[in-house]
Amino acid sequence: MEKQTTDRVRQPRIRIRTKMLIAFLGLPILSIAVFGYFALNDIQKIGEYALSSGTVLGESAATDSSRALEALGEKIIRQKAMDVALQCRIFLDAHREMTIQQLQRSGEFQQIAVQSVGETGYTILYEKTGIMRFHPNPELINFDMRYWQKKLPDFWRIFEHTFGGRANSGYYDWQDVDGKIRPKFMAIVPVRGTHYMVGATTYIHEFSIPSEETRKKIAVATHNTNAQVNRTLNDVYTAFLIFMIIMAIAVSIISFWLARTITTPLVALTQGVKAIGRGELDYRVNVTTDDELEALAASFNKMAADLNEYMSELARTTADKEGFLKEMEIARRLQRRLLPEHAPTIEGLDIAADNLPAREVGGDFYDFIPVTKDRWGFVIADVSGKGMAAAIFMGLSRTVIRASATGSLRITSALEQANELICRDSTSGMFVTLFLAVLTPGENKLTYVNAGHNPPLLFRADSGEMIRLKTKGIALGVKSGIRLEEAEVDLEKGNMLVLYTDGITEAVNEKGEAFGEERLMEIIRKNSRLTAKEMILKIQDDVMIFAGTQPQYDDITLLIMRVQ
Numbered sequence: 194m195e196k197q198t199t200d201r202v203r204q205p206r207i208r209i210r211t212k213m214l215i216a217f218l219g220l221p222i223l224s225i226a227v228f229g230y231f232a233l234n235d236i237q238k239i240g241e242y243a244l245s246s247g248t249v250l251g252e253s254a255a256t257d258s259s260r261a262l263e264a265l266g267e268k269i270i271r272q273k274a275m276d277v278a279l280q281c282r283i284f285l286d287a288h289r290e291m292t293i294q295q296l297q298r299s300g301e302f303q304q305i306a307v308q309s310v311g312e313t314g315y316t317i318l319y320e321k322t323g324i325m326r327f328h329p330n331p332e333l334i335n336f337d338m339r340y341w342q343k344k345l346p347d348f349w350r351i352f353e354h355t356f357g358g359r360a361n362s363g364y365y366d367w368q369d370v371d372g373k374i375r376p377k378f379m380a381i382v383p384v385r386g387t388h389y390m391v392g393a394t395t396y397i398h399e400f401s402i403p404s405e406e407t408r409k410k411i412a413v414a415t416h417n418t419n420a421q422v423n424r425t426l427n428d429v430y431t432a433f434l435i436f437m438i439i440m441a442i443a444v445s446i447i448s449f450w451l452a453r454t455i456t457t458p459l460v461a462l463t464q465g466v467k468a469i470g471r472g473e474l475d476y477r478v479n480v481t482t483d484d485e486l487e488a489l490a491a492s493f494n495k496m497a498a499d500l501n502e503y504m505s506e507l508a509r510t511t512a513d514k515e516g517f518l519k520e521m522e523i524a525r526r527l528q529r530r531l532l533p534e535h536a537p538t539i540e541g542l543d544i545a546a547d548n549l550p551a552r553e554v555g556g557d558f559y560d561f562i563p564v565t566k567d568r569w570g571f572v573i574a575d576v577s578g579k580g581m582a583a584a585i586f587m588g589l590s591r592t593v594i595r596a597s598a599t600g601s602l603r604i605t606s607a608l609e610q611a612n613e614l615i616c617r618d619s620t621s622g623m624f625v626t627l628f629l630a631v632l633t634p635g636e637n638k639l640t641y642v643n644a645g646h647n648p649p650l651l652f653r654a655d656s657g658e659m660i661r662l663k664t665k666g667i668a669l670g671v672k673s674g675i676r677l678e679e680a681e682v683d684l685e686k687g688n689m690l691v692l693y694t695d696g697i698t699e700a701v702n703e704k705g706e707a708f709g710e711e712r713l714m715e716i717i718r719k720n721s722r723l724t725a726k727e728m729i730l731k732i733q734d735d736v737m738i739f740a741g742t743q744p745q746y747d748d749i750t751l752l753i754m755r756v757q
């Protein structure tokens with residue numbers, strides 16, 4: 194664009210001063226008119242180019258923001274479905290004796306199963322066979338969703354793939370009471386270990402409203418700028434016409450002086466136009482003729498300053514985004530420092546641990562706690578939620594658990610005390626699942642408590658037996674006054690204990706299949722002779738290969754202990 198604009202400005206073969214000295218009136222006026230036309234045309238083209246570029250950039254930014262917000266909305270809806278499914282599983286594990294009728298009469302479980310999503314969305318719970326059990330609309334309770342197959346085909350296509358217990362998500366059109374049809378997004382996940390499914394849905398436009406507001410503001414700003422440029426050009430045209438009339442009266446008397454007065458500012462303006470066309474937005478035209486040309490130069494300088502300010506604002510916005518990414522990287526490094534640098538050295542044991550966060554910061558953690566002089570505690574935990582909030586809650590939980598367990602003789606008392614402290618300080622509704630085991634070296638006896646966490650796997654190499662270490666208990670931070678159960682297991686030579694978070698078993702591939710506990714058990718059986726560190730790398734590699742191109746949605750944390 195710059196080259197094309199420059200090529201269109203023709204250099205006159207006969208200067209205006211010469212023409213005025215020759216023709217005094219007609220030729221000088223014509224020459225000035227032609228020269229002014231090209232100068233104003235260049236100014237107008239630069240203004241149009243700036244407006245066009247600003248509009249394209251603004252529209253692109255608004256479109257990208259809308260897409261990013263909708264993608265974020267999909268993740269939030271999926272995460273909401275997973276969170277509600279986890280809460281339902283925790284409740285159902287703790288109330289296995291309750292029938293569906295009792296669950297439907299339970300206000301506590303009703304609040305867990307049916308939660309708000311955004312401003313208008315909600316969660317539901319239904320059986321894998323297609324019978325709706327919990328819904329904000331009482332008329333749909335115990336409703337067989339197969340009746341929606343023909344009435345709502347888009348809606349039905351999402352549901353029919355979930356009746357066997359598989360997770361699914363997608364868009365469908367929904368007609369409001371006012372007759373408008375807008376797209377909704379729905380994510381459905383299974384409640385692991387049960388025959389229930391949890392769905393979360395809401396209008397996807399709720400997440401892109403900020404980008405639409407930005408788009409409107411950009412359109413208004415572009416319209417106002419366009420109007421201002423047009424007014425400025427009209428003023429310039431008027432001033433230039435007045436100047437030509439004055440020139441016609443005075444040219445015969447002061448033609449030489451007037452020629453210099455006119456040509457110098459016009460040359461300066463032309464140089465300024467070319468400089469702006471080359472991208473030199475700091476360039477300013479210095480014209481002090483105290484006439485309309487000085488007003489034209491001031492308008493030109495104002496336009497250049499406005500363009501410079503606009504481009505600087507774009508640069509500041511980009512810098513703010515880069516600053517945010519750098520802050521997230523610093524937060525990631527700080528969180529990594531909260532995790533132990535290395536495992537303790539205990540005779541007869543090979544111990545290793547690792548954490549792979551799904552984002553810059555995560556909610557999983559592990560720890561090695563010196564409970565007493567001769568007893569070590571091993572912790573693995575998973576905080577609900579993702580991102581910065583989960584990372585902060587993770588730091589709080591780790592500090593409280595470490596302080597409560599150090600020096601304690603009964604790990605159930607330590608965790609019950611930690612739960613009270615977490616409930617007292619947590620107002621975000623977040624919670625943490627946790628497994629804590631205490632080992633007395635020399636005795637190879639492991640005492641453990643499972644607070645709603647994935648049961649660790651103990652593999653006995655001599656018999657090929659796989660033991661799931663599970664006790665009664667719920668996650669910390671859900672409610673106060675909980676009671677946890679303590680259990681004990683003997684460790685024998687060749688045994689391998691694998692502590693993990695659900696980022697492994699819930700990793701999905703392109704087909705929507707979960708990695709699952711069975712695949713993890715098979716890896717442990719086939720590779721039980723590996724060292725603890727080698728086993729961690731093997732599990733991580735197999736999970737990544739299984740997921741393929743699917744992104745990592747949850748943190749992956751492993752703590753492995755091998756008895757030598």
